[in-house]
Amino acid sequence: MMDFNHYQNKIKPIQIQWNNRDFRVEEVGMHHHFHQGNKLFHTFSVTAGGMFFKLVLDTENLFWKLEEVADGLPE
Amino acid sequence: MLLDINSCFATIEQQANPLLRGKEVVVAAYSNDNGCILAASKEAKKMGIKTGFKIGEARKICPKLIIMTPDVEKYRFVNEEIKKILLTFSPKVSTKSIDEFAIDFEGVEGDLKETGLRIKREINETLGDWMTVSIGIGANIFLAKVASNLKKPDGLEEINEGNFEEIYKKLKLTDLHGINTKTAYKLQVNGIMSPLDFYKGSRMELRSIFKSVNADYWYFRLRGFEIDAKERPTKKSFSAIYSLKTPVKNRQELAVIFYQLCLKVGRRCDRQKMEAKGIMWWGGGKNINVSGKLRKEGGMINGWEMFANIYPKIPEFSGEIRKVVIAIYDLRPKSYQGDFFGGRQKLIKKTEVAELLNIKFGEGTIFPGTILASKRVPDFIGFGQLK
Numbered sequence: 001m002m003d004f005n006h007y008q009n010k011i012k013p014i015q016i017q018w019n020n021r022d023f024r025v026e027e028v029g030m031h032h033h034f035h036q037g038n039k040l041f042h043t044f045s046v047t048a049g050g051m052f053f054k055l056v057l058d059t060e061n062l063f064w065k066l067e068e069v070a071d072g073l074p075e
Numbered sequence: 076m077l078l079d080i081n082s083c084f085a086t087i088e089q090q091a092n093p094l095l096r097g098k099e100v101v102v103a104a105y106s107n108d109n110g111c112i113l114a115a116s117k118e119a120k121k122m123g124i125k126t127g128f129k130i131g132e133a134r135k136i137c138p139k140l141i142i143m144t145p146d147v148e149k150y151r152f153v154n155e156e157i158k159k160i161l162l163t164f165s166p167k168v169s170t171k172s173i174d175e176f177a178i179d180f181e182g183v184e185g186d187l188k189e190t191g192l193r194i195k196r197e198i199n200e201t202l203g204d205w206m207t208v209s210i211g212i213g214a215n216i217f218l219a220k221v222a223s224n225l226k227k228p229d230g231l232e233e234i235n236e237g238n239f240e241e242i243y244k245k246l247k248l249t250d251l252h253g254i255n256t257k258t259a260y261k262l263q264v265n266g267i268m269s270p271l272d273f274y275k276g277s278r279m280e281l282r283s284i285f286k287s288v289n290a291d292y293w294y295f296r297l298r299g300f301e302i303d304a305k306e307r308p309t310k311k312s313f314s315a316i317y318s319l320k321t322p323v324k325n326r327q328e329l330a331v332i333f334y335q336l337c338l339k340v341g342r343r344c345d346r347q348k349m350e351a352k353g354i355m356w357w358g359g360g361k362n363i364n365v366s367g368k369l370r371k372e373g374g375m376i377n378g379w380e381m382f383a384n385i386y387p388k389i390p391e392f393s394g395e396i397r398k399v400v401i402a403i404y405d406l407r408p409k410s411y412q413g414d415f416f417g418g419r420q421k422l423i424k425k426t427e428v429a430e431l432l433n434i435k436f437g438e439g440t441i442f443p444g445t446i447l448a449s450k451r452v453p454d455f456i457g458f459g460q461l462k
Contacts, residue, residue, distance in 0.1 A: 030091035030203060032152035037437030043148070045091035052092045072094025073141075 002064075013044050013055055018066060023048035043067075076178040076187060077211045077219035078161070078194065080153070081228035083174035084114035087153050088143050090205040100141045103130050105320050113145065117228055153202060160197045164190055169304075177216050177304070187212045191231045214299030220252045239299075243270040273297060310347060313340040314402035322360055322395035329358055329365065329396055330389055331446045334382045336401040341378025344403060350374035352405035354381050356389075363394035370405070373412045373419065379426035379443070386445055 001015040012031075016023045029045040029052075042057040054068035080086060084102035089095045099119040103110040108131035115124045115133075119140065124133045134140055154173055161168045167179035180187060191210040198206055211223025212233035225232040225242070234242055248259040251270055265284045267273050274297045281290035296302050315336040323329045333356060344351055354375065355368040367388050375381045381403065413420040429441040 027093050029093050030087075030149065032149055034148040034152065037433075037435050037440065039437065047093050050094075052094050054091075070092065070094070072092065072098070 085116035312404040338378035351403035
C-alpha cells in the first residue's frame with residue numbers, strides 16, 4: 001500500500017505484505033531513483049516491524065519489487 | 076571550501092537502513108574474507124578497522140561486523156543530491172571524487188562558517204539525519220582539505236590568516252594532504268620537522284630538497300595560493316581494471332569481461348571526443364598471463380571497435396584468471412577515418428547506433444553476438460579523482 005501526494009507529486013510506501021504478514025512502514029531511511037535506459041525506478045529503503053525492506057517501484061508499469069529484506073544483524 | 080562525506084559508503088548505508096545505525100558496518104568490494112574494505116562506519120573505525128583492510132582481518136577485530144557490498148546507484152544519487160545543494164550556494168562547485176567536493180566562494184558574500192552550517196542543515200533535511208559531512212574552509216583547496224581533516228566526523232573548521240601558524244604547529248607533516256611518509260622523511264632529514272618549519276622554509280631551501288617544480292607548488296600552497304584547482308590536461312590514455320570475484324576459466328568468459336571493459340574505456344574516450352590508436356589487454360592469475368597489444372593507424376572510435384579488434388587475438392588458455400586490464404593509448408581527436416571499401420564506415424555507424432540504443436533502453440539491449448552466452452560485469456565505482 002502506498003500514499004501518493006498529488007500536490008507534491010510524491011509517493012511513499014505505507015504498508016508491506018510479505019510472507020502473509022502485514023508490516024506498517026515506520027521510517028523511510030532513503031528514497032533514491034535511477035534509470036535503466038529511459039526507464040525510471042524509485043528505490044525506497046524502509047524499516048517496518050523491526051525489519052529492513054528495500055522496495056523498487058518500476059514507474060513504467062507501477063509494479064513494486066521487494067529487492068532486499070534484512071534484520072540488521074551480522075550474518 | 077571543501078566538503079567531505081564522513082565514511083561515505085558506510086554512512087549512506089546506515090542512512091538508508093536505520094537498523095544499521097550505531098553498529099560496526101563496512102562496505103567491501105566482496106563479502107568473502109579476501110574482500111577489501113572500501114569504507115568503515117565511525118563505529119567500526121573506533122574499533123580500529125580502516126579502509127583497505129581485508130574482511131578476514133576486520134572480522135578478527137570485530138566478530139559482530141556487518142558487511143555490505145556496494146550499491147553504486149545509491150552512492151551516485153547521494154553525490155548528485157549534495158552537488159545540487161552546493162550549487163544553490165555557489166555556482167563554482169567541482170566534484171573531486173565520489174565523496175568530496177570543492178566549492179569556490181570567490182565573490183560570494185557572507186560568513187562562510189554560517190554558510191557551512193546551512194549546507195550541513197540542508198544535507199540533513201534532504202538526505203537524512205545520519206548523513207554527516209566535514210567541511211573545511213581555507214584560502215585554497217589544499218588548506219580547505221587540511222581544515223576538513225581537523226575534525227571528523229561532522230566537523231566545520233577554518234584555516235585563516237589568524238590561526239594558520241597555530242594549526243601548522245600542531246600538525247604532523249604527514250597530516251598534510253600530499254605528503255607521504257617518504258616525503259616527510261626527506262623533509263625531516265633536511266631539518267623540516269613540522270608543517271610550520273615547512274611553511275617557514277625559503278623557496279631555495281625547498282628547491283634543494285624537492286629538486287623539482289613541486290618545491291614552488293608547496294611554497295605557494297602553504298601560503299594559500301591556489302595551485303590545485305587547475306583544469307587537468309587532456310588525458311593521454313585510459314584504462315580499466317577489474318578484479319573478479321569468481322575467476323574466469325575459458326576464452327569466452329574472458330572475452331565478456333574484455334568487452335565490458337572496452338565499453339568503459341571507449342565511453343571515457345568518447346566523452347573527450349578522442350579515438351585511440353593503441354590498445355593493450357591483460358588477464359592474469361596464478362601462473363597464468365594472457366596479454367597483447369595492437370595498433371590501428373586508422374584509430375578505434377569506440378568500445379565496440381576496440382573489442383572487435385582484440386577479440387580474434389584472445390587466445391585459448393587453461394587456468395584461472397582473476398584480474399583483467401584494458402588500456403588504450405595514443406589518443407587523438409576523432410577523425411572518423413574510413414577505409415577504401417567502406418567497411419569501417421559501416422562499423423562506426425552500426426556501433427554508434429548500438430551505443431545510443433543501449434543508453435536509451437538500458438545496458439545490454441544490443442551486444443555483440445560473440446558474447447551471446449554472457450554474464451555482465453557489475454557496475455563499480457572508483458575512489459580516485461573524477462576525470
